[in-house]
Amino acid sequence: LMTILPVGTYAKYPKAGEATGCCIACGGAGKVALGLGSGALSALLTYSHPRDIAAFILPDLGYDHSLDILALSLIAAPVVYAPSAPSERFSLLKAANLEVRVINSSLRCLLAGMELEFMRVGGDRYAVKVTEGGNSFVYAPYGDIAPCPFMSGASALLVSYEAANFPSPRTIVVESDPDAPAARELNAEYAKRGVPIELW
Numbered sequence: 001l002m003t004i005l006p007v008g009t010y011a012k013y014p015k016a017g018e019a020t021g022c023c024i025a026c027g028g029a030g031k032v033a034l035g036l037g038s039g040a041l042s043a044l045l046t047y048s049h050p051r052d053i054a055a056f057i058l059p060d061l062g063y064d065h066s067l068d069i070l071a072l073s074l075i076a077a078p079v080v081y082a083p084s085a086p087s088e089r090f091s092l093l094k095a096a097n098l099e100v101r102v103i104n105s106s107l108r109c110l111l112a113g114m115e116l117e118f119m120r121v122g123g124d125r126y127a128v129k130v131t132e133g134g135n136s137f138v139y140a141p142y143g144d145i146a147p148c149p150f151m152s153g154a155s156a157l158l159v160s161y162e163a164a165n166f167p168s169p170r171t172i173v174v175e176s177d178p179d180a181p182a183a184r185e186l187n188a189e190y191a192k193r194g195v196p197i198e199l200w
Contacts, residue, residue: 002027002132002199004158004172005047006191008040011160011175012064018193019043021065021141023158023174026196027132030054030112034128034139034158041068047194050076054112057103058082059141060125061089064175073097081109081116085124119150129154135200141175156199164188172197 003026008019014037021037022044031048033056044050056078058066066089069080073096080098084090093100101109103118103126110116117129127140129150138154143162151157157168161176171188191197 002130002135002137004137004174004191004197004199006174006193006195006197007033007043007047008035008037009175009191009193010039011177014039020063020067021175022068023139023191024048024053025114025130025139027112027114029114032057032111032114032116032130035059035065035141036068036072037064038067041071043193050078053078055079055081057116057128057139059103059128059139060123061086061093062125065141069093069098070096081107083124083126117150119148121145127151133200137199139174158191159188170199 005024008022010018010020014020019039021035022040023034025032031053033053036056077097081101081103084102105118105120108117115131118126121127127138129136129138136154137156138151139158141160143160145163156170156172158172158174159166161173164173172191173188174191
């Protein structure tokens with residue numbers, strides 16, 4: 001059974017009491033966090049202790065997907081996977097109390113029984129494919145993601161609201177702006193903070 005627990009579902013900058021860019025992938029053998037954006041750490045602590053999460057995957061070093069990782073380093077010393085650029089942000093990670101591993105398109109790793117692969121999607125941003133027991137999903141919280149072989153076989157695609165019309169067996173919007181017209185599209189599921197989504 002694979003469940004996604006949305007922790008931060010706001011795109012860009014969250015309103016008071018909300019958070020950006022964070023989901024917990026809960027598989028049969030453990031948990032992996034995808035993103036830890038602005039406000040996400042306090043929200044995450046509502047659902048899980050950081051020591052119960054095998055690794056934190058930062059798909060990019062934009063603040064909407066990585067801001068709270070430095071605060072996390074004050075209470076835990078997690079394993080963090082992140083791109084090495086922009087270099088000034090990556091050096092902050094390296095200087096913190098974190099075990100940092102670099103993401104690139106050739107990296108494959110096994111975390112909590114889940115196999116993770118990465119694909120560069122532009123600039124220093126990565127899509128993440130998570131596979132467990134022959135099933136997979138792709139986490140690509142960007143509006144400019146395009147269909148490609150990396151996504152083949154995935155049973156679900158987790159995207160931002162700009163990609164709500166993405167052709168996928170199951171498109172789940174995990175980051176949205178409630179005030180944007182695209183957030184009212186009806187052809188995708190919309191994640192709600194704290195409400196688990198069963199993938200398989």
